[in-house]
Amino acid sequence: MVARFLALALSLSASACAATAEAGFAIVKLDGSGEALLVAASPIPTGSTIALEYPGADQRPRCCKRLRAADLVAIDAAEVLASDELRAIAPRVYKAKVPPAWSDMPFIGVGAVGVDIRTHSRGGRFELTDRRGARRAASLCTSAEGVHLMETEQGRLRTHLYLSLGYEIESPTCGSAQ
Numbered sequence: 001m002v003a004r005f006l007a008l009a010l011s012l013s014a015s016a017c018a019a020t021a022e023a024g025f026a027i028v029k030l031d032g033s034g035e036a037l038l039v040a041a042s043p044i045p046t047g048s049t050i051a052l053e054y055p056g057a058d059q060r061p062r063c064c065k066r067l068r069a070a071d072l073v074a075i076d077a078a079e080v081l082a083s084d085e086l087r088a089i090a091p092r093v094y095k096a097k098v099p100p101a102w103s104d105m106p107f108i109g110v111g112a113v114g115v116d117i118r119t120h121s122r123g124g125r126f127e128l129t130d131r132r133g134a135r136r137a138a139s140l141c142t143s144a145e146g147v148h149l150m151e152t153e154q155g156r157l158r159t160h161l162y163l164s165l166g167y168e169i170e171s172p173t174c175g176s177a178q
Contacts, residue, residue: 023114023130025138027082027149027163028052030103036067038094039082039149039163044069044113051119053109053126054102061109063121069113071096081164085148091161108147108163110138141174148174 026040028050038050050072051064077090084091110126112119118129127137138151138159145168151159 023112023117023128023134023136025126025128025136025149025151025159025161026050026111026113027140027147027161028109028111029163030054030098030107030109032100032103032105032107034098034100036096036098036102037080038072038096038111039080039161040092040094040111040113041084041087041159041161043092044072044094045115046070048113048115049117050111050113051117051128052111053121055105055107055109059105059107061121061126063126064112064119065098065102067096067098081146081166083162085160085162086157108140110140110149142169142172143174144169144172 024041026038029037044050046069048069050067050069052067053061053063054065056062072094073096075093075095077093080093082091082093112126112128114128114130116131120127125137125139127135129135136151136153138149141148141150145166146162146164149159149161150157
């Protein structure tokens, strides 16, 4: 009896945590052969969905393919050169198997993480609406050697993630502040 009560309490606690977890963004890197790498500012809660951009026929970002948090495997952030530039801490890094048809060549885009989120991508911005109706948006840009995901809220930087690509980028798109 006590074991059943404890199991029920743990289940309800996990559900409540997933339900109240705030929506957020992640950098998504598809390797072109069925593996995805996600870089997020905070842990991805159980029960979340990840809506991720993928390349269209013209290699431009399209919205959205979906993964479940259960499909993710957390890896040591030291395995990739990535950072949470805003909080100066290591980000959360995950890998997942994805159908190879999602991307037949390497691709980097944005992912939205949350429960009951609606998403769309337009004009270089990836937007989400969470279950409370709050709207958020993030975009990617490139610096000399990596990719930056930035989310602003009322003109203030809310999220700034970085993923090194390990090579020099010929024409960076970020402003000089990154």
